[in-house]
Amino acid sequence: MKKLMLMLLISSVLVSCKINQLYLNVIEPAPVTLSQQIKKAGVINRSVPTDETRILDVLDKALSLEGVNLDKDGAEQAINGLSAELLNNKRFDDVRTLTDIDFRTPSLMGIFPVPLSWEIVSKVCREKGVDALFALEYYDTDTKLRYSTRDKGDKEVLGIKIPGIVHQxxxxxxxxxxxxIYDPINRVVADEYHHVQSVVFSGTGVTPLVAVAGLIGRKDAIKEVSSKAGHGYALRLIPYELRVMRDYFVKGTNNFKIAKRKAQVGKWNEAGELWEQETTNPKRKVAGRATYNMAIINEINGNLDTALAWAQKAWEYYKIRQALRYVDILENRMVKTDILIEQQQR
Incomplete structure (x- = not known):
């Protein structure tokens, strides 16, 4: 058993010695792609309960300790946050919050209602002069209160020991x-997204009432969280930066050692020149590692097609194990790059 553990340890050391890791910042496409024809956005609130479900809504608020108008005010803040962030998006010529239309939904307690009919969506867009509708389909808060006590130690008053209890x-x-998001041009729901966030407050005191009284600022905090939820949803239309990790070989010949040091000081192109020299090395393992590294340097420089060709060669001709997975990574990046180009076109 000890011999096996020693062999595993040696193996891991060897792997770490021949490979280094680098980090790249890549641009990922936005999670949501909209038609280029959508230039004007309408924002609607469907989270208001219908008359039929209002009694259930009131009961839900009572059972969950929700404050007066908490859901109403929170939903308004979510809508305002969405509208504000959409206005910052250069792809839209106009963003309108449609507050003069009474949208109601029979849905309660965090469940998506039936989508609006395309007849209604098209009519609203036509009458309000917008190309698509961004809808807050539901808004719900669920509040729970936990009460506890803890011993703070005895306290002496006028010679009498009184137990010190803190209520929390x-x-x-x-x-x-x-x-x-309703796209009436293509008659598709371009996105359906659910977001959940928890807000926790604590209060302490010498009595339970004093402890509860310490739960100040709750409504304002929930309104702020709701506004951020709206901002966050609008950002689903924006490409974002992602930090990714790549492996590259640093052992094989003296050129690999020099290239490793050049990479450590940011001279990646000079490192690439040394790797390219080794792609014709008579030793297959060395040539294979160099070929794989050429894929890495080309990805660093944004040449994904060339990087893919090198990675494919590293696997097909030299069976470099890391290259097969890298081919999948590069092919995925190329698909995402095409989506990104489409999203950036107005």
């Missing part, structure tokens, strides 16, 4: 929002 109230509010 912990209140957690879960804010749930559901969003859809």
């Amino acid at each position: 109230a912990d209140m957690e509010t879960i804010v749930k929002t559901g969003w859809r």
Whole structure:
């Protein structure tokens, strides 16, 4: 057993010695792609309960310790946050919050309602002069209160020992929002997204009432979280930066050692020149590693087609194990790059 463990340890050391890791910042396409024809956005609130479900809504608020108008105010903040962030998006010529239309939904407690009919969506877009509808489909808060005590130690008053008890109230509010984007041009729901965030407050005091009274600022905090939920949803239309890790070979010949040091000081192109020299090395293992590294340097320089060709060669001709997985990574990046180009066209 000890011999086996020693062999595993040696193996891991050898792997770490022949390979280094680098980090790249790559641009990922936005999670949501909209038609280029959509230039004007309308924002609607469907989270208001219908008359038929209003009684259930009131009961839900009572059972979950929700404050007066908490859902109404929170939903308004979510809508405002969405509208503000959409206005910052250069792809839209105009963003309109459609507050003069009474949209209601029979859905309660964080469940998506039935989508709007395309007849309604098209009519609203036509009458309001917008190309698509961004809808807050539901907004719900669920609040729970936990109460506890802890011993603070005895306290002496006028020679009498009085037990010191601290009362603590912990209140957690879960804010749930559901969003859809209606594209009437192509008659598709371009996105359906559910977001959940928890807000926790604590208060302490010498009595339970004093502890609960310490739960101040709850409503303002929930409104702020709701606004951020709206901002966050609008960002699903924006490409974002992602940090990724890549492996590259640093052992094989003296050129690999020099290239390793050049890479460590940021001279990647000079390192690439040394790797390219080794792609014709008579030793297959060395040539294979150099071929794989050529894929890495080309990805660093943004040449994905060339990087893919090198990675494929590293696997097909030299069976470099890392190259096969790298081929999949590069092919995936190329697909995402095409989506990114489409998203950046207005």
